[in-house]
Amino acid sequence: MPxxxxxxxxxxxxxxxLLxxxxxxxxxxAPILLTVFLSAGFIYIKQQTTIxxxxxxxPKSAPWRYERDVLSQHWPLNEQEFWPGKSYDYNGYIDIIAAGKFDRERGRPNMLSASYLNELERINQYIIHNLTISVTHNGKMYEVGYTDLCMSYDxxxxxxxxxxxxxxxxxxADFRGKLAELANDIITNEEGHFDYVRAVRLxxxxxxxxxxxxxxxxxKKVATYLADTNNPASGLIEFGMYHNESLPEGLQQVADSLTPKFAVTxxxxxxxxxxxxxxxxxxxxFFAPDWVRSKPSIALAGIGVDDMFIMSAAWHRTNPDLSVARRLAETLAEAAVAISITSITDMLSFGIGCVTTLPSVQLFCMYTFAGITFTxxxxxxxxxxxxxxxxxxESHGLHAVTLKPAIDPRxxxxxxxxxxxVGSAPRKDSLQRTDKIAPTYRIPTPIIQITSPKGITKAPPLSTKNNTLSIMEKINDAFVRLESKMDHSDQGLSAHHDRETFISKIFREVYGPFLLTESTKKAVLFIYLIYISFAILGCSMVEEGLxxxxxxxxxxxxxxxxxLxxxxxWREGLQMQVVVNSPPDFFNHFDRxxxxxxxxxxxxxxxTMKHNATMLWLDAxxxxxxxxxxQLKIPLPKTNEEWYERCREWLITAGGRRLxxxxxxxxxxxSDPETYNHLYAFRFQLxxxxxxxxxxxxxxxxxxxxxAAKYSQFNVTTFHEYYPxxxxxxxxxxxxxxNCILALISMLIVSFIMIPNYGAAFAIAGAICSIDVGVVGYMTFWGVRLESVSMITVIMSIGFAVDLSAHIGYAYVKAHGDRKKKAIEALETIGWPVFLGAFSTVVxxxxxxxxxxxxxxxFFKTIFLVIVFSMMHGLIFLPVLLTFVLPHAKDRDAEHEIPETVCKKDDSANRQPIKDKEELECARIDESSLAEIDLSDPVEKEQHTDSRVMDAGEAESKPVEETESNQKAINNNSFDDEIQSAENVSATKDGNLEESGQEHLKRSQGKNDAVNILPTEPGLRLLHSKIEKHESRAEMCSETENKKRDDFSHRRKSQPSEQDKRKMLEVESFQEAERLAAISDNKSGVSV
Known part of the structure; x- marks a missing residue:
């Protein structure tokens, strides 16, 4: 199986x-050099800046772009033929709204009052004639004002x-134009009479x-003059101003205001x-910082990276006695899925955002995608x-800040x-000279060493059968040339230590059990129903636009x-352009x-306002x-040609020309009257x-x-300045x-690939949907509308949601035990790093x-909702949900792990304590026993063996538990004790064999459950007999496990081919050890 x-x-x-x-x-x-090289791109930042x-x-394909192009095609901007109210392009445009200062009791005053009109005219004349800037040209200074820069007509x-x-x-004077585009709230009846004006536009x-x-x-100078709050332009009127650089300037001011905040952040x-x-x-x-195990350098290097907490937690769970290379490898292996899920899902989420039609969202997602990739x-x-x-x-016991040896607490x-x-003691030198285990990623191969008075020599590698290499073995061989050699001091040490931390104890003994009580589960269910109900209500009330x-x-x-x-x-007075690209025949009564x-x-x-607010040349x-x-008795036009010819003459010569x-x-x-007097297009304003x-x-x-679409025969186009x-x-x-649907599908695919349980993957997808619904719903209650900024954060919420939920779901699947134990273990393992990562984002x-x-x-509100809801789901809702829907969730990839099955004795329910290790039907031989090498002093070895035999006997006096860890420990002790005893006997054969054997026999007979060791047998024979016993036990293990596989279906299933392969290698290893032992002389000692 692949x-x-x-x-x-x-x-x-x-x-x-390792690498x-x-x-x-x-x-x-290398990353620092790459950063320096890529930072050269900042020289193009001005070219890439979009204002x-x-x-x-x-959107790039928005209809307004076509609509404005229609206007620009028919009426391109001409700075020497400009008339206000007809412009659709706001380049060089200044729009000022003047209104009387607001009074809480009376509201806005009437701008028709003489005092307000006189004040407004004073401001207007000052801007036109007195507001100038200094310009140097050809060495001379000029004062340039509005009349020097204005667009003109005639x-x-x-x-x-x-x-x-x-x-x-x-x-x-002679002004007779309509005022609909100039003043607000002025029209009170159909005749156009008015007596109140709230605001005037300049x-x-x-x-x-x-x-x-x-x-x-x-x-810029006009804006500064009107916006000056210390020296206001007027005491009666307040002004609102807009020009074509105002919005870019405002956005840039927002960005500039954030810069000093980054330092605080x-x-x-x-x-x-x-x-x-x-x-x-x-x-x-006395609690004090351990400046050896503390890692401020990691905090500095991983600032702003949530995965830093996961990798840091994985590092601290490794055994400090391991070599640094092994600890780093174990750390990365443990954090592999977590950090990969975080980065890959975020990249997918923002990658999907890159294909949206909104440039603001697209640009943000592109930059964020690149940032996450580099992260x-x-x-x-x-x-x-x-x-x-x-x-x-840390391995050398150096202070994490000063890099000098730390002081022992004593x-x-x-x-x-x-x-x-103060800090922890450095790693023991003795551990660096002792080989105890083989690398965890290979099937261990026994090593036989023959000790002689002349020195130590190693035998050639043991032979194995030429089996077909699996895909993983081929990959392993490809890494051989690159991988770093394992430190021999790692052998015999577990990958993780058993020391308990304060936080893990809280999650395991306080928070986890409390969360998984029946009453708490009901409360959690009730809280979730309230949460999702209000979220759905908020989604139905969401408002769009900014x-x-x-x-x-x-x-x-x-x-x-x-x-203003x-x-x-906005209440009344704006104008919209309406373009008729295929005009009707106005002389034709039906078309008219x-x-x-x-x-x-x-x-x-x-x-829209009524007809008196419409500016249409046809009416005039x-x-x-x-x-x-x-009045003049001029007859009306009698033909189509006459109607249009008189119309064009009226526009050119009569008073309506400018308007x-x-x-x-x-x-x-x-030269062609028919085409010259043809009306190709016209427009009017509503x-x-x-x-x-x-x-x-x-x-x-x-x-x-x-x-407009309803009257397609006229090919009508509408446009307003707010259409973008x-x-x-x-x-x-x-x-x-x-984007949400695509992102959810992508997240589900990633979850299926990286989470080794399909049920957990669906649960994570459900959590993502729940979080997104909650974010959109509750941001409505918080006064946030759906627009480009909130859309960006909703896209981000998908990545955040899958990060926290996937970590918990993955840890739950990989945990062992019943549903409660699995949930508690998941919270204990990943709960604190998840909390730190989310909390750091909030901070x-x-x-x-x-x-x-x-x-x-x-941005703050939506990100806050995303983080809070993600933490709620990851640390509260999802663990409870998994215990309901996946009570017996198993890792579908467990067959790829090294089997840990231990066969047990088939006895009745009232089993008696085991008196001898021989009563065990079978026991899997652990790789740590096969590679253990110890050539220490025989006396010390004997004392050490005695203590180990006592420990093994005490372990056997207890009933065999169903948990794998206890059985593994008993079996490991069994084989270790027997081999160790054989080494002692063999080591003391020359001159002291008899005495040491008798003393050892006495100590062994003093314990009912001790291993039966024959001290009078030569060491090599004892080793020979023990090897045969374990060969038979290995065979019995396979048979007994096949019989009881159905009875122990709750236990992890092992892959038959992998187990057979391991058993075959173990048996061949012992046979090789027997062969080498047989050729040794009486002065040699053998240890396996």
């Missing part, structure tokens, strides 16, 4: 740990003459061609991560190298030394502009009636024909109302586009649903609360 992914990744990471330790210096330096909000916040600037039109009628349009930089400086995270890497040392009841690579290289060096410092005579200088005022800080001048717009012109029906439908919606022309017919000439497109070939919220924007745009935001709002929900974003920008607040 090896599982779980097995492959553990094996690969174990090998990588990384060997080449730690290269892995430390166009319309590009960033709107070489005249637009000077906001409508202010005068709002004054008493005797000051109106416009200043400056040229961009050739003088764009100067125009930009002038616009980094300081907090450094402190938090540093404290989390401190290990406490208990010396006679994963650097974690396996740079961070691993740092761990290797930190491990070396030698710390002052409080300062106890707190800042008010533009929330894109900038509250203190930025653009915020005031959008506040919300109070005034069809067009009028379309116009009536446009004007009579909840988002038809009134002109009626006036000529009634209407830019609304029609005529033929340009004057007055808008009820345009306050993003939802209103979306509904209005959809309605206007639907009406509208198209973003329209795309948000479909894009979010599409990192807390500073965002202090930024007075709504988009930053949105």
């Amino acid at each position: 090896a599982s992914f779980d097995y492959l990744i553990h094996r690969a990471f174990f090998q990588w740990g 990384a330790h060997r080449f730690r210096l290269a892995l430390l330096i 166009d909000p319309q590009y960033v916040f709107s 070489w005249k600037c637009y000077l906001n003459d409508h202010i005068t039109m709002l004054m008493p009628k005797n000051k109106w 416009t200043y349009n400056v040229r961009e061609e050739k003088v764009g930089n100067v125009s930009y400086l002038w616009r 980094c300081t907090i995270l450094f402190a938090f991560c540093g404290l989390s890497c401190v290990v406490l040392l208990n010396h006679n009841g 994963y690579l650097y974690q396996l290289t740079f961070f691993t190298a740092v761990m290797a060096y930190a491990g070396e410092w 030698d710390a005579d002052t409080l300062f030394k106890r707190l800042f200088m 008010n533009p005022k929330f894109l900038v800080r509250e203190s930025f001048y653009l915020n005031k502009f959008y506040v 717009m919300d109070e005034t012109f 009636k069809k067009f009028q029906a379309m116009l009536d439908e446009f004007e009579n919606t909840e988002f 022309y038809e009134r002109k024909l009626d006036e000529e017919s009634k 209407w000439e830019k609304d029609v497109v005529w033929g340009k070939n004057s 007055g808008l109302r009820n345009y306050r919220t993003p939802t209103d924007h979306v509904r209005s745009a959809q309605l206007m586009r639907a009406i 935001f509208v198209d973003q709002y329209i795309e948000l929900k479909p894009a979010l649903i599409r 990192g974003i807390l500073v965002l609360v202090t930024v007075d920008a709504y988009i930053v607040q949105i």
